[in-house]
Structure formats: structure tokens, C-alpha cells
Amino acid sequence: MTATLEQLETITADKVIDARGAACPGPLLEAKKAMGSVTVGSTIEIWSTDPVTKTDIGAWSAKVGHDFLGALAADGYDRVFVVRRK
Amino acid sequence: MADPEKLVFMVMHGPEFPEHASIPFVMAAAALASDVEVVMGFQGPGVDLVKMGVAETVHAPEFPPLPKLMADVREMGGKLLVCGPCCKSRSIALDDLVPGAEIVAAGRFIAEITSATSTLNY
Numbered sequence: 001m002t003a004t005l006e007q008l009e010t011i012t013a014d015k016v017i018d019a020r021g022a023a024c025p026g027p028l029l030e031a032k033k034a035m036g037s038v039t040v041g042s043t044i045e046i047w048s049t050d051p052v053t054k055t056d057i058g059a060w061s062a063k064v065g066h067d068f069l070g071a072l073a074a075d076g077y078d079r080v081f082v083v084r085r086k
Numbered sequence: 087m088a089d090p091e092k093l094v095f096m097v098m099h100g101p102e103f104p105e106h107a108s109i110p111f112v113m114a115a116a117a118l119a120s121d122v123e124v125v126m127g128f129q130g131p132g133v134d135l136v137k138m139g140v141a142e143t144v145h146a147p148e149f150p151p152l153p154k155l156m157a158d159v160r161e162m163g164g165k166l167l168v169c170g171p172c173c174k175s176r177s178i179a180l181d182d183l184v185p186g187a188e189i190v191a192a193g194r195f196i197a198e199i200t201s202a203t204s205t206l207n208y
Contacts, residue, residue: 022150023148023149023150024112024149025112025115025116025119025150025158026150028115028116028119029115029119029158031119032119060116060119060120063120064120064121
């Protein structure tokens with residue numbers, strides 16, 4: 001994780017993806033799709049009710065070269081933050 | 087520049103095993119989303135999964151429905167290769183398969199597997 005919870009709270013994402021209710025690999029595929037619609041340096045925020053999404057997106061970000069910033073717990077879902085780096 | 091990574095998923099289970107049928111598509115979709123080339127090979131009862139209309143009958147608990155997974159894999163460029171003799175023994179013709187599926191023989195499977203980073207069997 002490259003951002004503190006306090007820092008995550010201050011982020012306004014360039015794009016928010018509501019993947020709540022989607023089963024694996026839905027949130028990952030939504031994140032991949034969203035990356036194609038924002039410019040390098042933009043931040044996307046993925047909402048997911050699947051508790052493993054935050055680790056999945058973290059691993060995926062490391063694999064493909066994006067910056068995984070971390071996740072915040074919200075009301076019954078996680079808010080996962082990633083910065084497009086390529 | 088290094089060759090791109092490639093994974094081959096060999097699918098041997100048919101619609102009577104929804105979880106076994108769904109997991110390789112989940113993995114293939116995740117691989118494609120991770121910029122990894124994907125080839126899916128269907129042999130034995132697995133060929134039934136790519137017969138038109140069969141995926142619509144498959145939905146494993148806690149997984150996306152198989153038609154959604156299959157559409158994701160196809161949209162992201164995954165190749166669907168289907169065993170020729172397995173099709174013949176089931177009287178399945180190319181026209182019976184989902185669009186984009188290709189009927190191949192053993193030599194093509196071997197070429198794909200030996201040129202892949204890894205092969206996973208389901």
C-alpha cells in the first residue's frame with residue numbers, strides 16, 4: 001500500500017467504477033476496462049463487495065505496472081484505489 | 087524484446103461440472119486483463135461447453151454465469167481451440183460451435199502448449 005488511510009480519504013478519483021455485487025473476476029475486468037478510458041496518471045476507484053478484490057487488484061496492479069494505492073472500507077463494500085501508470 | 091507471456095488452459099470438464107467448467111474461463115479472463123495471451127483448448131466432454139447454447143445452461147454458485155465469462159474471454163482476444171476427434175465423436179460441426187471457436191488437431195495443441203509460458207489443466 002502506498003497511501004495511508006488518511007491520504008486515501010482525501011482522494012477524488014478521476015473515475016469511479018461500481019462493481020458491487022460482481023463475482024470474481026468481474027471487478028478486475030471492470031478495472032481493466034476503466035484503465036483504458038482514463039489518461040496516464042489518473043486515479044480510478046473500484047467499489048466492490050467481494051472482500052478479495054482489494055488484494056486481487058493489488059496483485060494485478062503490480063503485474064501490469066499500475067500503482068495500487070490501497071483500499072478503504074465503506075458501508076458493506078471496499079473502495080479500491082489505483083493510479084494508471086502506462 | 088521478450089516474447090509476450092502466454093497461458094494455455096486445457097478444459098476437460100463439460101456442463102455437468104459447472105465449477106470445473108467456469109474456473110478456467112475466470113482464470114483466462116484474469117490473464118487477458120493482465121496482458122497475458124490466452125489460448126483455451128477444449129477436449130473430451132469439455133468440447134460441449136463451446137457448443138452453441140450450452141454455456142447458457144451453466145452457472146456455478148458464486149461465479150459469473152458462463153456466457154458472461156465466455157463473452158469476456160472472446161472480447162479480450164482469447165482463442166478457443168476445440169479438439170477435432172472429440173467433435174466428430176459427438177457429431178459436432180464447426181457451425182455448431184460459438185463464433186470464433188476453431189476445430190484443431192493434436193499438432194496445433196502441441197504447438198500452442200510448447201510455445202506457452204505455462205499450461206493449466208481443468
